[in-house]
Amino acid sequence: xxxxxxxxxxxxVAFGAPVEQSQTPSITPVGIDYTPPHLPVDQPGVYETxxxxxxxxxxxxxxxxxxxxxxxxxxxxxxRHEGLRSNTNQCYTLGNGWNxxxxxxxxxxxxxxxxxxxxxxxxxxxxxxxxxxxxxxLDNGSGWNDVISSYLCYN
Numbered sequence: 574x575x576x577x578x579x580x581x582x583x584x585x586v587a588f589g590a591p592v593e594q595s596q597t598p599s600i601t602p603v604g605i606d607y608t609p610p611h612l613p614v615d616q617p618g619v620y621e622t623x624x625x626x627x628x629x630x631x632x633x634x635x636x637x638x639x640x641x642x643x644x645x646x647x648x649x650x651x652x653r654h655e656g657l658r659s660n661t662n663q664c665y666t667l668g669n670g671w672n673x674x675x676x677x678x679x680x681x682x683x684x685x686x687x688x689x690x691x692x693x694x695x696x697x698x699x700x701x702x703x704x705x706x707x708x709x710x711l712d713n714g715s716g717w718n719d720v721i722s723s724y725l726c727y728n
Contacts (some may be wrong), residue, residue, distance in 0.1 A: 637662055637663065639658065642681075647677070649710060677709050678703065
């Protein structure tokens with residue numbers, strides 16, 4: 574009987590105890606999975622597409638790689654910084670205070686990333702593609718400073 578009372582008391586304490594919340598994730602995977610075949614991977618640079626040129630979604634089975642995209646809240650790689658660890662061919666929506674806050678970024682060599690102004694990597698809108706390069710200042714008249722809400726990378 575003492576055992577049952579002790580177990581019941583322990584269960585009541587365990588279920589009533591507050592649960593420590595984890596930090597809000599900086600990125601949230603979205604259920605879009607594709608590889609845009611017509612954009613450059615081996616040519617470093619920044620490319621902008623118009624809404625009619627946005628890659629179409631489809632089912633493509635490819636081996637995923639992992640990369641880290643470095644983002645900063647201010648131009649010239651200043652201010653708040655975070656490395657966003659990401660899988661290739663996976664759309665991510667920005668969280669943890671990064672939505673519409675990126676002013677400079679780095680995409681590692683061998684990878685390209687497509688950045689979207691809206692969450693969920695929606696097709697049919699203008700995109701910014703960064704291929705294996707650093708972008709110290711998105712506030713260069715391109716219209717992409719503090720606009721990025723989601724992205725997808727590939728190699």
